[in-house]
Amino acid sequence: MPLYILSFDIEDWFHIFHPAYENNPELWEKLSGRVEENTGWVLDFLSKHHLKATFFCLGWVAEKYPTLIKTIHREGHEVAAHSFLHNKVKNLGPESFYADTKRVINILEEITGNKVISYRAPGFSMDKTTHWAFEILHGLGIENDSSFKSGMYMGFPKKIPNEPFILKGEGFSIREFPTRTFNLLGSHQIYSGSGYFRLYPYHFVKKMFKSFDYEMAYFHPRDFDNHIHKYLNGHLLVSLRYRIGTNRSRSNIDQFVTDFEFRTLQNAIEIFDWNNAKIYDLLNGDNNQAG
Numbered sequence: 001m002p003l004y005i006l007s008f009d010i011e012d013w014f015h016i017f018h019p020a021y022e023n024n025p026e027l028w029e030k031l032s033g034r035v036e037e038n039t040g041w042v043l044d045f046l047s048k049h050h051l052k053a054t055f056f057c058l059g060w061v062a063e064k065y066p067t068l069i070k071t072i073h074r075e076g077h078e079v080a081a082h083s084f085l086h087n088k089v090k091n092l093g094p095e096s097f098y099a100d101t102k103r104v105i106n107i108l109e110e111i112t113g114n115k116v117i118s119y120r121a122p123g124f125s126m127d128k129t130t131h132w133a134f135e136i137l138h139g140l141g142i143e144n145d146s147s148f149k150s151g152m153y154m155g156f157p158k159k160i161p162n163e164p165f166i167l168k169g170e171g172f173s174i175r176e177f178p179t180r181t182f183n184l185l186g187s188h189q190i191y192s193g194s195g196y197f198r199l200y201p202y203h204f205v206k207k208m209f210k211s212f213d214y215e216m217a218y219f220h221p222r223d224f225d226n227h228i229h230k231y232l233n234g235h236l237l238v239s240l241r242y243r244i245g246t247n248r249s250r251s252n253i254d255q256f257v258t259d260f261e262f263r264t265l266q267n268a269i270e271i272f273d274w275n276n277a278k279i280y281d282l283l284n285g286d287n288n289q290a291g
């Protein structure tokens with residue numbers, strides 16, 4: 001059975017990697033947020049299709065809009081963590097990463113009353129140099145991660161598998177759900193979410209999904225906001241990057257969930273055959289069941 005997971009990273013339009021906005025919570029406070037309205041659209045859309053998804057929520061958003069997180073949880077979606085301040089893990093040392101992750105887990109658990117067991121790093125910022133982060137995640141009760149891109153080395157001796165696998169550290173393991181990439185002129189490109197989904201023609205994404213049994217689709221609320229350019233004014237290239245395809249993203253995702261059967265991460269965990277899963281050693285990248 002194909003395993004197509006649907007996920008959303010719940011953050012605002014200004015949680016992007018750009019020097020004007022990055023790591024600047026004082027500025028974020030002053031900007032007009034769009035995350036409530038755009039996530040509202042996402043929730044209505046999922047309800048219309050009788051679909052459940054996994055929501056990786058930013059702690060900063062949860063603190064500002066607790067009712068939004070409560071609604072996501074109440075509507076039966078999985079609430080997972082996407083850091084508190086949206087810093088790349090590579091830019092944080094172990095101590096700051098621990099503090100940031102603990103903070104997001106605490107606030108999400110306080111709001112929903114449920115344990116948070118899944119995590120996604122901002123900007124796919126995990127690789128071999130951040131192997132220590134997985135031990136911290138494990139210590140904080142995280143059992144599942146979705147921060148890797150597949151098909152790439154990420155500093156390890158072997159490529160990241162193209163399917164869910166087990167990351168093994170010293171005395172612990174975490175299930176990893178990578179986002180698939182394809183090779184475009186020698187560089188690894190994502191196609192299953194966000195700006196890539198907006199940029200590529202839908203028939204290309206559909207063709208890719210049909211070719212594989214495992215896919216991780218991921219979106220942001222801003223991917224469906226066709227007024228986003230009004231907010232990013234003054235940054236022409238950034239504005240173009242986040243605006244592109246927003247005029248057709250709502251109809252494209254509508255077709256997308258009609259063409260494919262999507263599920264939450266939790267549901268995928270239940271049906272995936274973990275006995276035959278690849279095991280990837282965090283320190284040396286050994287892939288003892290690699291095919």
Ligand SMILES: [Zn+2]
Pocket residue numbers: 009011015082086122123
């Ligand atoms: Zn993010």
